[in-house]
Amino acid sequence: MASGLICHSKMSTAMKRKNIIMRSAAKASLTILFSLSVLFSGCDSYLDVNDDPDAIQENPGVFLLPSIQISIGSVVGGTFALHGSLWAQYYNQNNTANQYRTVIDMDMRANDGDNMWIEMYSSALSDIQKLKEYSLATETFDPRLNLIATVLESYSFQVLFDAFGQAPYSQAFQGQVSENYNPAFERGEEAYPLLVTAIDQAIARYRNFNPDNDATLSMLPEDDQELDLIFNGNMNTWIAFANSVKLKLAVRNLDYAPDWSKAIIEDLEEQGNYLTADAMLDVFQAEVNKENPLFAQDQNLNTTINLVANRTLSEFWTNNADPREALTYYANTAGNLLLDHGDHKATTATNPNNSNRRPIMDATRPVYFLTTSEIDFFRAELVVKDIIDGDAKALYDAAVKSCFARVGSTAAVAETNFLAAGKPYAFSDTPEGQLRDIGVQKWAGLANVNPYEGFIEVHRLDHPRIAATSTYDADPPQGNEGAVLYLPKNTVLGTGYIRRYLLPESESVSNANFPAQQTRATDKLWWDVN
Template identity: 65%
Template sequence: MPSIQVSVGSVTGGIMALHASLWNQYYNQNNTSNQYRDEIDMLLKTDDGDVIWDELYSSALSDIQKLKEFSNATETYDPRLNLIAVALESYTFQIIYDAFGMAPYSEAFQGETTGNFNPKFERGEEIYPILVTKIDEALNLFNSYLDENPNANELRLDQRNKDYFFNGDITAWVQFANSVKLKLAMRNLEYDTDWSMGIINALEANPNYIGTDVLLDIFSAEINKENPLYAQDQNLNTQINLVANRTFSEFLTVNGDPRDSLIYEANSAGNNLL
């Protein structure tokens, strides 16, 4: 479980956050630095996609398959772990399909069992309903388990510190799973409006979404333990690299947007940078 969460968090909070924030003008590169010139010019390189693809498939999703197998094996059966695995799997595939449009799903991870090393590519809009069904199955399995084990709303004590997101709180994982379902339905709204609205209306009839930040809060200032975005940004010859984007920060200021002070703050070095 820890490796899955670190893998997904590092991709979404690292290279994907970097590109999204630069392209949406949330922040910019200081004019004395040149590390992100291609990104600022919106030049997407092949290896940018490779990093996302390789990390999510070979690390996160591969480990998720192992967690699902472990949680469903007779001797280690645990619907709580299965719910966590399915929720993370659905979230990860949603990231992949939103980013790439087409990717392997139904034939993925069959290399060792069937020798299929060239799985077919499928469209996200075809896979999202399958992911929602998988989440529902995992939720139903957990609810049945909870009926028989009323105190099963948390992982075992020895497992909780392996859950970086919610510290073993299964109630939070149920809310996270519902939130992923909502996101999948919204993503598919234009492709299959009736299906999407059915999912959305059912969720809204009994809303139970995650209401807290889903944080990967495990980083420190120690070498090899830093936030990956911070590490690639700061471990260079320059300490002034990414800064606030003037266009967006001034837009917030001029319009009196209260998010201004929450997103940006003055640089403590006194160099007029945010």
């Protein structure tokens, strides 16, 4: 798929381009955007071999921006959110349905990652290439657009590398230029520095364009601002997002490449310019073809009883009287039973249909790209590890409070009932305990926010720990110490636990440079060196 020879879509790409241009030119409502079907299956206008050859040369430029952002959101907030919710043990497969049984059993197939890979390469990333070309062309030169496109590109590739471990990067999208339809794969450890360098170059180009931080030049042109669905064309916020993405890359790579990571972190701390509000796509509506992608994928396209509450997270919250439990799972009148992780073979005598609690899935819920909580958790971790100066407790407390507020509780509740001395989530006194606190609360705070990130961080931070059993502790301790993940009841991996996707089947049949050695689901990612 990275070669651009194959494209999958539910609508013609010519129609997709037509709708983007119509919407942008007419300044119509968001309805047209969601009618594109790019929420769930995108296809780049310029790579479809059935397109009008003359139309291939067209470049809508800035008008591509909303479809790029929605395409990325459909991946992060769609299947990645679903699988992350299952593997991080936020959600569970119901015992009276079977849609996700192989996923929760960790019985991975080579095509399990196809739809995310295809959507990214055929839609988001290929449109980003066109937007970058447009932004650097002499007649349409605009470093603001180039910076936005580059940050979204680095963010998107980070998502892919952290899911698959390797992917085409440097040679991707060379088919039209050099007829290289078989791009080589790069490993994440090779690509991470390139992603940061790309961001730095785009920032430098923007700084040269706007050296005095002129207010007018710090925004996209007024007519284009509404096309930016994330930050409304505010370039100062895009710079903060760029720095926050760099921080994420540096912290995640810290154990693998400490010198590289520390140099980036030192520079970022000198600037002190991170996100102060969440980077999110908050445009969804409670109407068909306009909903949050996970809601649409699970509630509209499948039976509504596939997903239920997972005992792991629900019990952790219940044991600590955490109000987020009732904000994450519906109550019901049929017993409010909880399934052990992956116990989809539980009998209907013990867990009858509709008795298991279901997750609250909101059609209008935003898709979160990166939150302020994650930034505070990252920085608290760095203070504990003596890499930056600061107040680890203050950063940890701020992260937990914003996690509570984000899902409908309040910072005051978090501070008074959970973070004060002697309360369940109070920051520990030892570095070991503090890192556990950070890992556990980051895991809990990413439920219904960015579940795949929650899953990844469990492996990076080793908290909550993953027990080598599917048998739950009958009397877990209160507080962060009591958070434990368990093996699925019907796992196919023995005592192993899934860490990554297999390299996608779609790429293996279209790219002659597909790696000869297929990965295993239990293979550690490069940054997971502990």
